[in-house]
Amino acid sequence: MALRLYNTLSQQVEEFSPAHDNLVRMYTCGPTVYDFAHIGNFRTFVFIDLLRRWLRISGFQLDHVMNITDVDDKIIRNASAQGKSLDEYTEIYTKAFLDDCAKLRLEAPEHRVAATKHINDMVAAIERLGAGEHTYASDGSVYFRISTFPQYGKLSHNDFSGNIAGARVDVDTYEKADARDFALWKAPKEGEPFWESPLGPGRPGWHIECSVMAIKYLGETLDIHAGGVDLIFPHHENEIAQSEALTGRPFSRFWVHSEFLLVEGQKMSKSLGNYFTLRDILEKHHYQPEVVRYLLASVPYRKQLNFTFDGLKSAATAIDRLRNFKLRLDTEQFPEGVNEQLSSRTTRACRAFHDGMHDDLNTAEALAAVFEYIRDVNSAMDSKEFRVGNVPGAVELLSLFDSVFDVLSPAPSSGTLLDSEVESLIAERTAAKKARNFQLADQIREQLLDRGIILEDTKSGVRWKRK
RNA sequence: GGCGCGGUAGCCAAGUGGUAAGGCCAAGGUCUGCAAAACCUUUACUCGUCGGUUCGAUUCCGACCCGCGCCUCCA
Structure with a gap:
């Protein structure tokens, strides 16, 4: 079975492979750094991370570019309100974004590129257009004339032909010749920052940066271009128009878009005020970042995901179950030999996981394969049917799972006990238990719990984990 | 109005033309000094509604109802 992805362009699930060699050229729209990103934004970035990881597991190499939009109207407005330069202002939120990405264990793309570092490239592209x-x-700004690109609308599946023919108006009296035309280069208003250029003083429009940087780093035709569904129109539609007008070639073979995160049935957004940042959830609500990652990853990307704290809690419990299984696998003594039936059970689970992910990144199905396997193996461990020889297979399955979901190892927390300190307290408690001094034993267990250490008594001794 | 996504148990959610994966929660049980972990059992005669096709539909077709989104900045 090969990887299949839903392509917005064809509105169908298609088998994916890169156009050339084994290398996937991928461009994804990154954040506009005018404020902290919220977890709705991160749903898309987690999706992109899953896509990256799965492409590599599927045997492809990656060349992935993600942009950072560090000049736009909101940035200019906020920076000037705070009396900061553009750079001073965007540096704060760029850093915050990268910190959040690290917390969510998002792999770094091969290239992270900032719009303001590519002004000259953009100007050159606009001149060529x-x-x-x-x-x-018009009025010192430069617009893209959509009537020169008849295929406009092919991504969002809108038909603009009627619109454009009838709506022609006088360029001298109206800013834009057609309502659908969009700015490539914007003249500065009073007091706004600008770059000097042969086009006149100004700043780039939003769409041009992506086309220019994608083509510069990845070539004229991408294998995959990804982002949230709200970018389909107009952003990605405009990128196609610019890029294809520029190169005469298809801009991207695959367009993949992730659905929204909802809050109480509505899109999470800054303007509605119904949003949570990652910081909110980690600091005010005390969830581990892996929990957020798991929640965002566990619902297939093309399905709207209603964010609730119940959902977070449920994700946290699910992670505990996975980690407990790993702990058991790592610490328990198993009988010698190998159980062939369980070996083939492992093979089946791996295949089911692959099939799920290959099926348009169906993470729900991949997860089901893991949980079913865990239940069966736990059961086999209880009945002593699970043997030493079955350990490597189980480890392999977990590592396959974690190479995608990446939630098994807890984030290191500061100010906690050293392993040796924990071990010595456990020894103390074991001695107390032997002496049937359960009060002292429980006291030590409580004491460890306060320091984030959870003890579990098993037949083969005490095992412990960090909360 | 145009375009798109979705309506499956208390919550999240997969899925197939043949009679509903998985996770969370809840109840009972096994194990245990207690706790934890783990396991077992129970929890949708039913998949938005109404028609149609079929031996048989949650899955195909049609109509309708409801929710969300894009069409202006937006992951």
Whole structure:
């Protein structure tokens, strides 16, 4: 079975492979750094991380570019309100974004590129578009003329043909020739920052950065372009228009879009005020970042995900179950030999996991394969049917799972006890238990719990874990 | 209005033309000094509604109802 992905362009699930060699050229839309990103934003970034990881597990190499939009109207407005330069202002939120990404264990893309570092490339591209008569200037700004790109609408599956023919208006009296035309280069208003250029002073429009940086780093045709569904129109539609007008080639073979995170049935967004940042959840609500990662990863990316604290709690418990299984696997003594039936059970579980992920990143199905396996193996451990020889297979399955979901190892927490300190307290408690001094034994257990250490008495001795 | 996504147990959620995965929660049980972990049992005669096709539909077709989103900045 091969990897299949839903392609917004064709509105179908298609088998994926890169156009050239084994290398996947992928571009994904990153954040606009005007504020802290919220977990709705991170749903998409977690999805992109899953996609990255699964592509590599599927045997492909990656060349992935993610942009950081560090100039736009909101940034300019907020920076000026705080009396900061653009750079001073965006540095704060760029750093916050990268910190959050690290907490959520998002792999770094091969290239992280900032819009303001590519102004010259953008100006050059706009000039080339102008030479092809795809642009016009108006009030010091430069616009893309959509009537020069007949395929406009092919991604969002909108038909604009009627619109464009009838709506032609006088360029001199209206800013834009057509309502659908969009700015490539924006003239500065009073007091706004700008770059000097042959186009006149100004700053780039939102869409041009992605086309220019994608083509610069990855070539004229990408294998995958990804982002949230709200970018389909107009952002990605406009990227296609610019890029294909520029190169005459298809801009991206696959377009994949993740659905929204909802809160109480509505889109999580800054403007509605119904949003949580990662910081909110970690600091105010005391969840581990892995819990957020798991929750966002566990619902398949094309399904809207209603965010609730019940959902977070449920994710936390599910992670505990997975970690407990790993702990048991790592610490328990098993009888010699190998149980062939369980070996083939492991093979089946691995295949089911692969099949689920290959099926348009169906994480729910992949997870089900893992949990079913864990239940069966726990049961086999209880009945002593699980043997030493079955350990490597089980470890392999867990590591396959964790190479995608990456939630098994807890984030290191500061100010806790050293392993040796824990071990010596456990020894003390074991001695107390032997002496049937259960009061002291329980006291030590409580004391450890206060320091984030959980003890479990098993037949083969005490095992412990960090909360 | 156009385009798109979705409606499956208390919650999250997979899925197939042949009679409903998985996770969480809840109840009971096994184990245990207690606790934890783990396991077992119970929990949708039913998959938004109404028709149609079929031996048989949650799964195909049609109509309708409801929720969310995009069409302006937005993951």
